[in-house]
Amino acid sequence: MMKENNYYYNQMDKRQQKAYQAMRTGLCSLAPSFPVPWLETGELNDIYFRLRLDHPEIFWTSGFRYRYYPDSENVELMPDYLFKKNKIMEHQKAMEARVRKLAGQAEKLDEKGKELFIHDFICQNVRYDKLKKAYSHEIIGPLGQGVGVCEGIAKAVKILCDTLGIWCMIALSGSNPEKGIKYRHAWNVVRLGGTYYHLDATFDNTISKEHGIRYDYYNLSDGQIFRDHEPVIWKVPVCDDGAHSYYREKKLTFTKYEDVRKRSAQAAKKGREFVFQWRGGYLTKEVLKELLAILEEEAEKQGKYALLSLNWPQAVLRISFEASVPENQIVVEEQNPELAEGDMPQNVEEAE
Template sequence: MEPYYYSKMNKQKQIVYHSLMQGLTSLADEIKIPYLEGNELYDVFFQLRLDHPEIFWASGFKYKHYIDSSNLIFIPEYLFDKNKIKEHQKAMKARVEKLSRPATNYSEWEKEKYVHDFICENVRYDKLKKSYSHEIIGPLGQGVGVCEGIAKAVKVLCDALGVWCIIAICGNNPEKGIKYRHTWNIVKINGKYYHLDATFDNTLGKEETFGSEIRYDYFNLSDKQIFRDHEPVLVSVPKCEDGEHFYYKEKKLSFTKKEDVYKRALQTAKKGKIFTMHWRGGYLTKEVLDELIDIIQKAGEEKQKKAKISLNWTQAVLRFTFAEEIVMAEITMEDANEGERIDCR
């Protein structure tokens, strides 16, 4: 199967893509390629690394062009010296093989969940934004990463497990306070395309009240769902039109009736557990949200407890638990991906 972004390129760019692939793989100091304009060359280099995140050592480039020449001299910039790159290559190959081995016989959906859960359990967001956090060696080698590195790690693991996966990237939006572009994945499960944003799920659910429960607010979303809080993609990707198989609906944790929310809240208050649910009984307006909060609080009062509620409003996901020691209900607004202000440059 052709790499996704490669398949969208014209013949000239594909020739350059092949030359760069060969040169970067062999750790060449210079690579002779057919002439492209600077912005086109950047696009080919950038998209090659989206198709092949296992090439983690190529961080940038310069180029030389001689007048009247039909070629360019491409000069790669490497993250490490060549001996160190080879050490990291060996370590990353062994790491990916080890991580993927337990899930070899899983279904496609189970493999996707396995990769997602690994990220959420083992990778933390790198607020210092080290250079290697943009590559797979951050999440897979150091346990840290930014969205670009996390999306690349997801793709490498999905590739190893035979799950169709690409990396999607959107632009910034200063008017909304979104300073940097964001990166996530699109997967194909049972023949249908879905958005998977392990970074957003990884940044949710870190409050002390609720512990470190894995979240699935961005697991197998449709275009309609994901673009509620993601900007449009910079490069064309497959349409994700199925909105019926996202995680919470598959697990029967998506509700359309308020009485069902009330019943589950009563059970949660009785058992002293934490409960995460999705609301799809129409738009989650402020009025509907107030009603749901009142229902959850009422369930707690019946058990002489007060509600602690966490809300991801854009994705209509509520998480709640109950406690005896607080005087008033606590309601926390969650903001996935630190308000989308993550630097993925």
């Protein structure tokens, strides 16, 4: 069941909504140009962008140019289409079939099961596109080519949530050059049982490689997500429930050293890795040193060596027990590909 959620449209005033509707009509008809109520360039750009966040099924355009005529109440907007018209129609049919097929695998699950299915599909089947192909910003990248950047991944999550009846929108944060974050970042907010949560499948995707799927950014509160995410550009629903993140739901959060020792002893004995989140106060260097000492002791009892991979902002630790001394005992994970690569430039021009 397709559940359309026009979140950004509902935040706009009547003038903006009129431009939004004109853009949607023109883009869906694949018109080479069409009239849109006159607004400042920045405002037109924001509406164009937010329209495509509300409607990820409109995947065939990346930007626009426009002409303004004196004394006219409209501008002539000319979209930049990624493909020729007949190719767009082919891709539309393919994407509709792809979304239906994927959603069909989860339609009998409950709300939480559907969300988990979507998250795990992204982590298992999509590769972050460091080359930044244009289609990687749209659903056709993750769902058609198996590659995507944060914008395309967030759009893929949304269209699958829409199709499966889960309320979902796309959050967008700004850049922060001082931190080396040159471009915007996109993720999702979902509503489960009437409560809103942040879900960043891109961040989990980048650390869910050969060691299995990670859930460091699964159903987080505002306080949790903004430990390592920049503030949002446009308002999103308040996410104030921090008690239902994945690790807390699965009882993989520890507040006492003795609990870490007990679990690490079991894992070391079986030769299995395990992931947990530390909630016993701030994860300071002193706390980390104490945790590492415990892990080393339990590894040594089994004739092994402890290797710790750390997501420091979220205080999530992945522990494995190695037969030989690891080159680096602690690996700090880089879960944000945009820090180095960049992701979402703007592309709007006024025509000559």
